[in-house]
Amino acid sequence: MxxxxxxxxxxxxxxxxxxxxxxxxxxxxxxxxxxxxxxxxxxxxxxxxxMKGDDDRSQSSSRIEKSSVCKIRYRTSSKTPAIVSRFLSSRHGSGVLLSTEKYATANEIDAFNREDFFVLTAAHVASMAGTRRDGLECVFPSDFKKEKAVSVQAEIFSVHERLDLALLRVVSSPSSVSSVSSLLSSRGLELPQKRNEKMKETQRVRAFGYPMAYANPFFSLVGDSEQSNGEIIGYSEDCTHIAHTSTVSSGCSGGPLLDDDGYVLGVHSFGDKFYGGEADVAACCFEMDLIDMLNKPAQSPSDWDTSTINEKIMKSSLKAMREIFPDIPEKEAKKWIL
The missing domain is CATH 1.20.5 (Single alpha-helices involved in coiled-coils or other helix-helix interfaces)
Structure with missing residues (x-):
């Protein structure tokens, strides 16, 4: 080779x-x-x-949160004509059932029975009761299905001395007390303990409430409350008000604003989302606010009179608006509030 x-x-x-x-x-x-x-x-x-496990837990938590949100409307008497009754009760607000049992143990509250159920709402929603302390009813979804709901009588228990907050106490007749107790006993959300504890800008929040059915004022929706996600964009210096981007419609006033942990930061009070704007403002409620209201029951209809409440709301809310949105003129701020 x-x-x-x-x-x-x-x-x-x-x-x-x-x-x-x-x-x-x-x-x-x-x-x-x-x-x-x-x-x-x-x-x-x-x-x-x-993730499925987290979703299951999240969905379970969401069901509890939704089931704790109620529609609040004027309670007509049995003598009121059906058409008039339907018309009067078509205007409504929203509220949230609170878990209050621990306060009976931790605080000496004379007017508070540990077996009572309390609903937190906006003071201007409570004013719908007129001169009747027991002039409201709360409608809760009974088993998370839209076609089923239960209505319970409610009375005005207390109104916050400065803010747009009020407590309603569920009133049950002897014949219905067992069914109402079984329905509500497993529900109820909690409040943050201290101011500033849960307040962070850009923190995610969820708004719940029952929007008005403007298309037909004689038809009353009894389905689950609606939820809107958003985030905190500001709060007042003394943490009495939170501005957020969750969408809130007329009828949702008094509905809760929840953080990621399911705590009730406050209830819907006012804003410009009603008019297609970018923000709404919730009146904050913390444990001390609740204890104060439990210790100071309302004495007479003058405590929840519309003009009295509007004057009080304007004073505290206008102060909060100056701090949260200093660039908004006072005339425009007043439009947001009332």
Whole structure:
């Protein structure tokens, strides 16, 4: 074999070895890719299972939150004509059932029975009662289905001395007390303990409430409350008011503003979302506010009279508006409030 032929043979042998090596490397690479894909699929399956568990817990929490939100409307008497009754009760607000049992144990509150159920709402919603302390009713979804709801009589228990906040006490007749207790005993949301404890700008929040059915004022919706997600964009210096971007409609006044942990930061009071704007303002309520209201029951209809409440709301809310939105003229701020 000549030297030239030997070099050609060696080149062919080297090329064959390179091809075999490339083939082996390809097989190893493909095996590695398949193994990696299997591992990724297993990780995705595990993550899906975990997320499903989180979703189940989240959905369960969401159901409890929704079931604690009620529609509040004027309670007509049995003698009121049906058409008039339907018309009067078509205007409504919203409210949220509070978990108050622990306050009976931790505080000496004379007017507070540990078996009572209390609903937090806006003072201007409570004023719909007129001269009757027991002139309101709260409509709760009974089992998370839109076609089922239960209506309970409510009386005005207390009105905050400065803010747009009021407490209603559920009033049950002896014949219905067991059914009402079984319905409401597993519900009720909590308030933050201290001011500033839960207040952070850009913190995510959720607004709940029952929007008005403007299309037909003689038809009353009794389905689940609606939820709107948003975030905090500002709050007053003394943390009495929170501005947020959740969408709030007429009829949602008094409905709760919740943080990610399910605490009630406050209730819907006023804003310009009603008119297609960008913000709404909730009146904040903390444990001390609740204890103060439980300790100071309303004495007479003058405490929840519309003109009295409007004057009080304007004073405290206008101060909050100057602090949260200093660039908004006072005339425009007053439009937001009333």
């Amino acid at each position: 000549s030297s030239l032929q030997k070099d050609d043979y060696d080149d062919e042998e080297d090329e064959g070895e390179r091809r075999e090596k490339q083939k082996e490397e390809k097989i190893v690479l493909e095996s590695s890719i398949r193994l990696m894909m299997i591992k990724m699929m297993m990780m995705m399956k595990t993550m899906t299972t975990m």
